[in-house]
Amino acid sequence: MTDNRFFDEMLDGAGGARAPYSDYADWFSGEDPKSLLKKSSEAEAFFRRIGITFNVYGQSEADERLIPFDIVPRIIAAQEWRTLERGIEQRVRAINAFLADIYHRQEILKAGRIPAEIIQNNEAFLPQMVGVAPPGGVYTHIVGTDLVRTGENEFYVLEDNCRTPSGVSYMLENRETMLQMFPELFTRMRVKPVSSYPAELRRSLSEAAPPNFNEGKPSLAVLTPGIHNSAYFEHSFLADQMGAELVEASDLRIVDGRVAMRTIRGYKPLDVIYRRVDDDYLDPLNFNPTSLLGVPGIMDVYRAGNITIANAPGTGIADDKALYSYMPDIVQFYTGEKAILQNVPTWRCSEPDSLKYVLDNLAELVVKEVHGSGGYGMLVGPAASKKELSEFEAKLRAKPGNYIAQPTLALSTVPIMTQKGLAPRHVDLRPFVLVSPKSVYITAGGLTRVALKEGSLVVNSSQGGGTKDTWVLGD
Amino acid sequence: MPMLGKTAGGLFWMFRYLERSENTARLLDTGFRIALTGSESAEVEWESIITTAGVRELYLEKYDTFEQGHVINFLLRDKDNPSSVMSVIEMARSNARMVRTALSSEVWEATNESWMTLKSQLARPVSVKNLADVLTSVRQHSSLVRGALHGTMLRNEIFDFARIGTFVERADNTARILDVKYYVLLPSAAFVGSSMDNAQWETILRSVSAFRSFRWLNEAETTPRAIAAFLILDKRMPRSLAFCYSKIVGNLSYLAQNHVGDLPSLELARKTYDRLDNRDIDRVFDEGLHEFLEASIASTARLAGQIQEDFRFYG
Numbered sequence: 001m002t003d004n005r006f007f008d009e010m011l012d013g014a015g016g017a018r019a020p021y022s023d024y025a026d027w028f029s030g031e032d033p034k035s036l037l038k039k040s041s042e043a044e045a046f047f048r049r050i051g052i053t054f055n056v057y058g059q060s061e062a063d064e065r066l067i068p069f070d071i072v073p074r075i076i077a078a079q080e081w082r083t084l085e086r087g088i089e090q091r092v093r094a095i096n097a098f099l100a101d102i103y104h105r106q107e108i109l110k111a112g113r114i115p116a117e118i119i120q121n122n123e124a125f126l127p128q129m130v131g132v133a134p135p136g137g138v139y140t141h142i143v144g145t146d147l148v149r150t151g152e153n154e155f156y157v158l159e160d161n162c163r164t165p166s167g168v169s170y171m172l173e174n175r176e177t178m179l180q181m182f183p184e185l186f187t188r189m190r191v192k193p194v195s196s197y198p199a200e201l202r203r204s205l206s207e208a209a210p211p212n213f214n215e216g217k218p219s220l221a222v223l224t225p226g227i228h229n230s231a232y233f234e235h236s237f238l239a240d241q242m243g244a245e246l247v248e249a250s251d252l253r254i255v256d257g258r259v260a261m262r263t264i265r266g267y268k269p270l271d272v273i274y275r276r277v278d279d280d281y282l283d284p285l286n287f288n289p290t291s292l293l294g295v296p297g298i299m300d301v302y303r304a305g306n307i308t309i310a311n312a313p314g315t316g317i318a319d320d321k322a323l324y325s326y327m328p329d330i331v332q333f334y335t336g337e338k339a340i341l342q343n344v345p346t347w348r349c350s351e352p353d354s355l356k357y358v359l360d361n362l363a364e365l366v367v368k369e370v371h372g373s374g375g376y377g378m379l380v381g382p383a384a385s386k387k388e389l390s391e392f393e394a395k396l397r398a399k400p401g402n403y404i405a406q407p408t409l410a411l412s413t414v415p416i417m418t419q420k421g422l423a424p425r426h427v428d429l430r431p432f433v434l435v436s437p438k439s440v441y442i443t444a445g446g447l448t449r450v451a452l453k454e455g456s457l458v459v460n461s462s463q464g465g466g467t468k469d470t471w472v473l474g475d
Numbered sequence: 476m477p478m479l480g481k482t483a484g485g486l487f488w489m490f491r492y493l494e495r496s497e498n499t500a501r502l503l504d505t506g507f508r509i510a511l512t513g514s515e516s517a518e519v520e521w522e523s524i525i526t527t528a529g530v531r532e533l534y535l536e537k538y539d540t541f542e543q544g545h546v547i548n549f550l551l552r553d554k555d556n557p558s559s560v561m562s563v564i565e566m567a568r569s570n571a572r573m574v575r576t577a578l579s580s581e582v583w584e585a586t587n588e589s590w591m592t593l594k595s596q597l598a599r600p601v602s603v604k605n606l607a608d609v610l611t612s613v614r615q616h617s618s619l620v621r622g623a624l625h626g627t628m629l630r631n632e633i634f635d636f637a638r639i640g641t642f643v644e645r646a647d648n649t650a651r652i653l654d655v656k657y658y659v660l661l662p663s664a665a666f667v668g669s670s671m672d673n674a675q676w677e678t679i680l681r682s683v684s685a686f687r688s689f690r691w692l693n694e695a696e697t698t699p700r701a702i703a704a705f706l707i708l709d710k711r712m713p714r715s716l717a718f719c720y721s722k723i724v725g726n727l728s729y730l731a732q733n734h735v736g737d738l739p740s741l742e743l744a745r746k747t748y749d750r751l752d753n754r755d756i757d758r759v760f761d762e763g764l765h766e767f768l769e770a771s772i773a774s775t776a777r778l779a780g781q782i783q784e785d786f787r788f789y790g
Contacts, residue, residue, distance in 0.1 A: 048591070049584055049587060049588060049591075050580070050583075050584060050587070051572070051583070051584075051587045219476060226573075227569060227572045227573050232572070236572070236575045236576055239576050240575065240576040245476070245479060245576075246575075246576050247479065247481075248481070250481070251479055251480070251481050261479060262479060262480045262481070262787050262790070263476065263477040263478060263479055263480060263787070264477050264478055264479075264480050264483045264632070264730075264786040264787060265477045265733065265734065265735070266787070268476060268477065
């Protein structure tokens, strides 16, 4: 069953289980596949009953879908994880230093490590944030670092999601589901827990509250676009789990220089807003005058240092795909160390030589739009038809600066449970990182996304991907 | 921290809608019973059910006659009818999603499960053959959510808004049922003791699930006067106006304890309650039953508006 082109995380070339999976493989061989498949459908009913659903953009709003869940865990050894943790922390610290710099002195531009036009002509760079000091100095309080694996010790960072990364509720619910379905496995194997994430989130956000108001308990709210948003389940889940209010912009107003929410007894001030809305919908006065959404004047309160907005507006510049290829330099520049985690080699199509290479090798490459996300506007060369390739070629020639290209990575596989037994599928990993003025916290594991279609390399839930529980083993 | 005005509004409406689903199911059950007897008045009965549900104009935009199949499906599953069982279950769940952080997981799951089950049961037109099953399912799911509410929720302000929503809807519903049929309760010599009267009285009692309890309490006296007294003034009867208003006053009083300043909604509720408390039914008849009920419906609507304003549901 193993395909030599891809690294199978569970099975080695000879079909034996690799070390982190050996206990699991022992257990699995004693299980009846039929009853495992039955558990798999029970898991689906469970998810639907508690309403862990997402709405798919472009489909009718009534259409709530489940992200398919696979019952085979993805297992990572303690040693492997330690390296990843160090690399993630280094990268996230560098990103925060970069954001502080880019919105203040711009030393990195002066030093010539990044071309200035890439910042100046970038929509993700918010001029309104220039010179603004976020409370506690933190820009990206919550980061989802997308990692992929191509070999035994080969990990790459695919994306640094610094705006409003989602998926952590699936990580938590996946674990709950596994604990309920396979309690015996957790007694056999030492799996690091993930359940403290909501408490850590609360702590981390509270530590970043504005100092003047941080007497005792700062008041926290999660800001959601509302029940029709694709990630609404997660917004309400997190608010509930960390004991914060769940608010929409229409619940908020500026009162006496503070952001306040409308309660049954009038307006009460807030200290920290974990916003799950885009920059454009934060403040119609400051960002998007044509929008009726948002809280007029919230940016003025922010500039005055009287509210924490997590993540800060304008953090998108750090995970913009046009900046991605400079990440190793960014890490080096701010930490003085070599980047622990590798970047995927990237061609910037704005550069003529690179564009030529990309056009000549289109069928082998993955091409991404610099402002795209969620797997939209992306070309996977080896999987594309002739027609798709020629359409994309035209797009590239028309606006080369809008694209970057990368080699098609041989993403590792982890087996999923199918009607015919275990079958390898490609995966990625999104650990969640919390940054406060005092510390960096990284979830043990994160969300593993899996491309359920045989051979597919696209793991996005909007494109038919599923999820797995991710286990980091104890020492 | 006091709860968000939006959350209070979401709770209030979630439970109004759940109550409405149950009330509509009960009305349909009553109509169905009369249709089963093969009575010639069936169509008249279906018409009065449409009127009681407050959707007469909407219905007439679609249909000219009050044919059983049309009425049943209009009230159970028509998307054009915002008060159809499916519409209100959708709205209840939508509100529940909005206020999910205020609900116990049991209440949320019961609501979500109700929605999932009814959505599949009401995906296709309902025929007379499966009507009874569907109506049972609606009532059972409503009970499931109510049971989860009572068994798992803290008795705090969240609970108060849930209960106020329930009783505002119920008071409105009971007053409507009586008002549509008030003429059969008037002491008019021509009808007294006729079989038609008995059937009508039974219909009224069944549409508030009070047929047996009324018999049990009033064995000797099945008169319009006793029925009206039971449904309007009897505080033992959980769907009577007096019962609903005593609950509304109670829950609003809890909310008032933390409220600074006047609470106009509580004053309004007290005023209506005073008209029901220790009242003699003869005085209601003297005043005019229809006029009394009309005034009740209007003051319940006014109260709902005042609650919305007092607790800043929308602004």
